Amino acid sequence: MSAGQAAGEEADAAAATPALPRVLSALFYGASSFLTVLVNKALLSAYSFPSPMFLGIGQMAATILILYVSKLNKIVHFPDFDKSIPVKLFPLPLIYVGNHLSGLSSTSKLSLPMFTVLRKFTIPLTLLLEIIILGKRYPLNIIVSVFTIILGAFIAAGSDLSFNLEGYIYVLLNDIFTAANGVYTKQKIDPKELGKYGVLFYNACFMVIPTVIFSFSTGDFQQATHFQHWTNILFVFQFILSCLLGFLLMYSTVLCSHYNSALTTTVVGAIKNISIAYIGMLIGGDYIFSMLNFVGLNICMAGGLRYSFLTLRGNSKPAQPGDEENALSMSKS
Numbered sequence: 001m002s003a004g005q006a007a008g009e010e011a012d013a014a015a016a017t018p019a020l021p022r023v024l025s026a027l028f029y030g031a032s033s034f035l036t037v038l039v040n041k042a043l044l045s046a047y048s049f050p051s052p053m054f055l056g057i058g059q060m061a062a063t064i065l066i067l068y069v070s071k072l073n074k075i076v077h078f079p080d081f082d083k084s085i086p087v088k089l090f091p092l093p094l095i096y097v098g099n100h101l102s103g104l105s106s107t108s109k110l111s112l113p114m115f116t117v118l119r120k121f122t123i124p125l126t127l128l129l130e131i132i133i134l135g136k137r138y139p140l141n142i143i144v145s146v147f148t149i150i151l152g153a154f155i156a157a158g159s160d161l162s163f164n165l166e167g168y169i170y171v172l173l174n175d176i177f178t179a180a181n182g183v184y185t186k187q188k189i190d191p192k193e194l195g196k197y198g199v200l201f202y203n204a205c206f207m208v209i210p211t212v213i214f215s216f217s218t219g220d221f222q223q224a225t226h227f228q229h230w231t232n233i234l235f236v237f238q239f240i241l242s243c244l245l246g247f248l249l250m251y252s253t254v255l256c257s258h259y260n261s262a263l264t265t266t267v268v269g270a271i272k273n274i275s276i277a278y279i280g281m282l283i284g285g286d287y288i289f290s291m292l293n294f295v296g297l298n299i300c301m302a303g304g305l306r307y308s309f310l311t312l313r314g315n316s317k318p319a320q321p322g323d324e325e326n327a328l329s330m331s332k333s
Contacts, residue, residue, distance in 0.1 A: 022259045022311075029249075029256035029265060030272045036245040037115075037272075039238055047235055052105050053215045054224035056097075058239065059246025060211065063204040066247055067197055078198030085202055088193055092184050093206040099177035101211075105170045118171040119270065120153035120300060125179035126266040133183050138263070141310055146263075148303030149270055156296025178269075182253070182262035189258055196254045204250075264311055271304040 043049045070076045079085070123146050130136045189196050215221040229235040256265040274297055 022264075025252070025256045025259040026264065026268045029252040030268045032245065032248040032252040033269055034272045034275065036242070036249045039242045039245055043235075043238055043242055047229055047238075049224070049227060049229075049239075051215070051220045051224035051227075053101055053211065053218075053220045055239070055242060056101055056246075057208060057211055057215060058243040059250075060204040060208040062243040063200060063247045063250060064208065067201040067204075071197075071201075076197045078195050078201055081202070085194070085198075086206070089188065089199070089202055089206070092181070092188055092199065093203050095177055095181045095184060096203045097207040097211055099174065099181045102170050102174040102177055115167075115171060118153070118168065119175060119178075120149050121172065122175040122178045123149055123263070123266050123270055125175055126182055126263050129179050129183040130261070130263055134187065134262075136261075142307065145303050145307035145310060146267075148306065149267070149300045150303075152296045152299030152301075152303060154296070155299060156293045179262075179266065182257055182265055185254055186257045186262045189254060196251075196258060200250055200254060260311070267304055267307045267311075270300065271308065274301045274304065 040055070043055065044052060049055065067076060067078075071078065127138065127143070127146055131138075185199060188194065189199050194202065212221070215224075253265060256268065278297070
């Protein structure tokens, strides 16, 4: 089977998916991502927890434990380990840990509103990678919606009065890793291979030990274990909640990409981030209001809502490379 035929079958399967699972998976992802960012922001900023990497380890451990127990109790199914699994997964584990750690680090170093603005650049990166890796083509109205979001992000970022170079670097790295993670996850979750749960489980298994070693070598682990608030019940509760939400976020991301596309998952994340920006204007105390920033955020939201409308209406079905050839041959016959 050629790559074009495989891509065409994938598009046909996505088009045949009923609207309800697509909408519910997108809402589930948006809600999980929204709650995860808020809880992580509270841990890393309000409590000044010094170790984003340790928090990432907790989220990986929660993912491994939940899926392993679920597999033992036959709630979920994924293949047992064999030597072919690392080859099937590559390069997802490396992308996964880069996405995880850069995301946690960027959350702690930027205000929520500016974090949401810079995260918009994940969208054109995802669009570009879907075209390059998956061979998809999107209609002009979808591309215009995507770049409306980017235009709003540029306008909003133009009024940033709390410049943080390290935070900007982390969040732009996070954009690259997120785009690559979404596109490669869409490619790897074939039920005939590892499936949704296998991708999640083995990703976490492969990366948790190297991350623990790196955390020890940098002193990150020691800072976390000596943190003063471990006797604070509310802090411990929020830490455990963050670990559980980290699993839900990873699962909902895979689910949304499975029923929709990597680009749709990214746009849902953008809409969620804009909602967080609106909340950050009212609470949190780290938002510096300016009319330019406010107008930019509203342009971003308009582009995101337009994309959502086109997706639900069915106009976002990616055109595959073989589609034009088929159309041309039909017109000649």
